[in-house]
Amino acid sequence: xxxxxFRQECxxxxxxxxxxxxxxxxxxxxxxxxxxxxxxxxxRLAGVSPQTVSRFLRFNGGLKAATVERVENAIRxxxxxxxxxxxxxxxxxxxxxxxxxxxxxxxxxxMLAGAGATADAAGYFVxxxxxxxxxxxxxxxxxxxxxxxxxxxxLSLAPVLPSVxxxxxxxxxxxxxxxFDDEMRGIGELADxxxxxxxxxxxxxxxxxxxxxxxxxxxxxxxxxxxxxxLDTVERLGVESVGVFDGDWxxxxxxxxxxxxxxxxxxxxxxxxxxxxxxGVVRGARERGWDVPGDVSVTGWDNVxxxxxxxxxxxxxxxxxxxxxxNAMAKLIAGLRDTEHxxxxxxxxxxxxxxxxxxxxxxxxxxxxxxxxxxAVAGAGVGQTG
Amino acid sequence: xxxxxFRQECxxxxxxxxxxxxxxxxxxxxxxxxxxxxxxxxxRLAGVSPQTVSRFLRFNGGLKAATVERVENAIRxxxxxxxxxxxxxxxxxxxxxxxxxxxxxxxxxxMLAGAGATADAAGYFVxxxxxxxxxxxxxxxxxxxxxxxxxxxxLSLAPVLPSVxxxxxxxxxxxxxxxFDDEMRGIGELADxxxxxxxxxxxxxxxxxxxxxxxxxxxxxxxxxxxxxxLDTVERLGVESVGVFDGDWxxxxxxxxxxxxxxxxxxxxxxxxxxxxxxGVVRGARERGWDVPGDVSVTGWDNVxxxxxxxxxxxxxxxxxxxxxxNAMAKLIAGLRDTEHxxxxxxxxxxxxxxxxxxxxxxxxxxxxxxxxxxAVAGAGVGQTG
DNA sequence: ACCCACAAAGTGAACGATCACTTTTCGGGT
DNA sequence: ACCCGAAAAGTGATCGTTCACTTTGTGGGT
Numbered sequence: 001x002x003x004x005x006f007r008q009e010c011x012x013x014x015x016x017x018x019x020x021x022x023x024x025x026x027x028x029x030x031x032x033x034x035x036x037x038x039x040x041x042x043x044r045l046a047g048v049s050p051q052t053v054s055r056f057l058r059f060n061g062g063l064k065a066a067t068v069e070r071v072e073n074a075i076r077x078x079x080x081x082x083x084x085x086x087x088x089x090x091x092x093x094x095x096x097x098x099x100x101x102x103x104x105x106x107x108x109x110x111m112l113a114g115a116g117a118t119a120d121a122a123g124y125f126v127x128x129x130x131x132x133x134x135x136x137x138x139x140x141x142x143x144x145x146x147x148x149x150x151x152x153x154x155l156s157l158a159p160v161l162p163s164v165x166x167x168x169x170x171x172x173x174x175x176x177x178x179x180f181d182d183e184m185r186g187i188g189e190l191a192d193x194x195x196x197x198x199x200x201x202x203x204x205x206x207x208x209x210x211x212x213x214x215x216x217x218x219x220x221x222x223x224x225x226x227x228x229x230x231l232d233t234v235e236r237l238g239v240e241s242v243g244v245f246d247g248d249w250x251x252x253x254x255x256x257x258x259x260x261x262x263x264x265x266x267x268x269x270x271x272x273x274x275x276x277x278x279x280g281v282v283r284g285a286r287e288r289g290w291d292v293p294g295d296v297s298v299t300g301w302d303n304v305x306x307x308x309x310x311x312x313x314x315x316x317x318x319x320x321x322x323x324x325x326x327n328a329m330a331k332l333i334a335g336l337r338d339t340e341h342x343x344x345x346x347x348x349x350x351x352x353x354x355x356x357x358x359x360x361x362x363x364x365x366x367x368x369x370x371x372x373x374x375x376a377v378a379g380a381g382v383g384q385t386g
Numbered sequence: 387x388x389x390x391x392f393r394q395e396c397x398x399x400x401x402x403x404x405x406x407x408x409x410x411x412x413x414x415x416x417x418x419x420x421x422x423x424x425x426x427x428x429x430r431l432a433g434v435s436p437q438t439v440s441r442f443l444r445f446n447g448g449l450k451a452a453t454v455e456r457v458e459n460a461i462r463x464x465x466x467x468x469x470x471x472x473x474x475x476x477x478x479x480x481x482x483x484x485x486x487x488x489x490x491x492x493x494x495x496x497m498l499a500g501a502g503a504t505a506d507a508a509g510y511f512v513x514x515x516x517x518x519x520x521x522x523x524x525x526x527x528x529x530x531x532x533x534x535x536x537x538x539x540x541l542s543l544a545p546v547l548p549s550v551x552x553x554x555x556x557x558x559x560x561x562x563x564x565x566f567d568d569e570m571r572g573i574g575e576l577a578d579x580x581x582x583x584x585x586x587x588x589x590x591x592x593x594x595x596x597x598x599x600x601x602x603x604x605x606x607x608x609x610x611x612x613x614x615x616x617l618d619t620v621e622r623l624g625v626e627s628v629g630v631f632d633g634d635w636x637x638x639x640x641x642x643x644x645x646x647x648x649x650x651x652x653x654x655x656x657x658x659x660x661x662x663x664x665x666g667v668v669r670g671a672r673e674r675g676w677d678v679p680g681d682v683s684v685t686g687w688d689n690v691x692x693x694x695x696x697x698x699x700x701x702x703x704x705x706x707x708x709x710x711x712x713n714a715m716a717k718l719i720a721g722l723r724d725t726e727h728x729x730x731x732x733x734x735x736x737x738x739x740x741x742x743x744x745x746x747x748x749x750x751x752x753x754x755x756x757x758x759x760x761x762a763v764a765g766a767g768v769g770q771t772g
Numbered sequence: 773a774c775c776c777a778c779a780a781a782g783t784g785a786a787c788g789a790t791c792a793c794t795t796t797t798c799g800g801g802t
Numbered sequence: 803a804c805c806c807g808a809a810a811a812g813t814g815a816t817c818g819t820t821c822a823c824t825t826t827g828t829g830g831g832t
Contacts, residue, residue, distance in 0.1 A: 081533040086818035147467040251695040279695035309637040309665035472788035
């Protein structure tokens with residue numbers, strides 16, 4: 001950030017030549033292997049002291065115009081760039097943040113994108129560090145990272161041991177934004193199950209009365225939160241639940257779940273843990289001769305791109321992962337700078353009603369009274385938002 | 387890597403306490419703000435010289451057992467961890483590699499996962515740096531990164547200006563593994579279009595004679611390579627092509643492509659640029675009353691998880707992105723260490739035949755002779771590999 | 773002229789580790 | 803005893819930058 005002006009000053013030259021195909025180049029051979037110019041070299045060339053150059057670089061001001069020009073010329077001539085490692089050493093600021101991840105296994109890229117962009121805007125580099133193993137290994141890794149002096153802050157997307165808090169010596173801010181903790185308690189925004197509540201309410205209003213839930217891997221707080229929201233809501237509304245199938249986020253588990261149902265207990269609506277499971281559920285339903293949404297409505301979660309083009313297109317929950325990541329990073333940076341982090345209370349979730357949900361079949365509608373045709377829900381089209 | 391033994395030695399203690407919900411903690415308050423112990427502190431406590439401690443840390447050997455023990459104890463007692471910034475400064479080795487990305491927009495996580503794992507195994511940290519803007523901005527960013535002294539190597543997943551090669555002073559290895567270059571020429575393994583050739587050959591062998599291609603965004607070498615492979619193969623085999631629709635990787639473009647076809651030129655097989663496009667194509671085909679695969683066969687690319695559970699399940703190309711990323715990183719590390727990088731010639735692609743491809747409808751079969759029923763291709767089931 | 777205050781630039785030390793040497797220790801052969 | 807050589811440990815310099823402080827330059831007021 002401080003180098004911004006300087007960066008703009010040093011423009012590249014020589015934009016010609018052709019790019020070899022698939023090249024790997026050991027750049028800087030014997031001839032170019034000369035040491036990089038240092039601040040002292042610049043100072044000597046400009047006829048000033050290193051400290052003056054440093055002042056120029058850090059914008060400490062108080063430089064005469066003539067001096068500024070001499071320094072600028074020297075920098076340009078030598079193509080000098082400050083050595084960030086040395087600077088870090090002296091200032092004890094690295095301008096780096098780490099994102100600690102449970103593993104590179106699941107798909108965090110959108111979250112990372114958000115976090116990365118926010119950090120970048122604040123002038124930080126971001127390291128993505130994935131730590132395999134359990135909580136304990138990860139905690140140790142966190143300590144290592146924190147104490148290595150390489151990072152000013154660490155954003156952990158996975159839980160660490162509480163004791164870590166006492167073990168940090170250095171001034172390193174740490175933000176934990178974990179999807180699940182050790183006691184299997186839900187943590188963080190991802191675990192928010194309210195969309196499940198809303199979906200069930202809407203479906204119940206449409207006349208659905210027999211629900212079924214295919215849960216995700218219970219290791220994940222999000223899966224547990226959705227399951228719990230399902231159970232709570234079903235009970236609160238007094239609608240029937242034919243049960244919960246404990247799956248593992250996979251499409252196969254969706255098929256399995258449907259197969260596991262006794263033939264007379266066909267649900268009218270299935271809440272799947274995510275879109276992949278929902279796709280499995282749809283496939284399983286077809287296998288049993290159930291039409292979706294004619295006989296059974298199905299909802300997913302994640303708003304997978306393909307879901308919009310499936311037949312039927314998939315009702316789902318769109319999660320603003322970018323903002324989720326960005327929020328976490330903003331929290332970290334706020335802590336780092338001792339400023340207040342204004343919390344953005346806007347919901348991260350948006351239910352997208354599509355073709356896979358509709359009114360229940362006539363035979364399954366409650367007798368009490370006739371419902372009006374479902375408006376947006378039964379509406380056709382690709383991608384109805386609600 | 388060098389610290390491995392040391393890491394194992396320093397085991398955490400105190401594993402009790404509870405984890406607050408969603409906490410952000412400014413760790414290291416006034417009381418713990420004491421400076422981190424340095425190598426000198428350790429040396430003093432152990433009654434040896436700093437150099438001896440350094441030797442211990444770097445495994446330079448030649449330490450008496452008694453000395454080793456004293457140093458180990460001192461390290462443990464102080465909970466000392468070496469300051470990597472200081473070490474980097476002296477050794478001029480940072481142990482860091484950067485991955486430069488065109489933008490965090492598309493979904494690179496699997497590729498990153500592969501690259502990250504490989505780097506990690508070789509003892510490097512990995513920074514993911516996304517550089518927006520054009521080639522020129524990215525090139526400048528690359529120079530900045532290289533000259534900052536923070537990175538030993540840079541893996542660019544996007545093209546940079548050739549002139550960059552001459553501008554690097556420091557010994558920084560750079561590997562470019564770009565999907566497309568400036569002159570829109572294909573680069574790298576991603577651009578390999580051979581699976582398209584194989585798919586068309588197989589479909590032609592099944593009796594298909596009228597093909598159609600929905601291409602991806604022509605900015606991408608991979609899209610261009612697939613289109614070119616399509617055109618070449620169609621010509622070589624002497625089968626009819628009803629044309630190529632220039633899409634943009636989106637599902638909508640798949641629908642559009644089908645809508646754009648004149649009613650009498652229904653293809654018997656559509657090669658879509660990726661699974662999302664393929665899903666759009668299937669949807670578009672339904673819209674026109676064409677059955678998939680009864681009337682039209684459709685192939686995708688990417689092996690999206692949901693594709694397996696769609697109806698019909700999607701024939702697709704599985705790309706080993708992890709290995710792709712890992713290969714690129716391995717190349718970088720090999721360059722860094724002046725060792726030879728053994729190239730893994732195994733194909734990165736695997737065609738997965740599923741329900742969306744089958745024999746063409748009888749009316750469209752070539753008259754010359756009767757074909758045997760399609761074996762694996764017409765085979766039902768979820769996920770037939772071939 | 774003189775002094776003073778403030779602006780501009782310079783000095784030496786320090787950040788924490790490792791490198792290239794030098795010095796000390798120690799065991800064994802004659 | 804003596805010396806030698808290898809093993810073990812220590813010393814001072816150094817990496818490139820910035821911090822805290824000191825020195826030099828500059829202009830204005832009386």
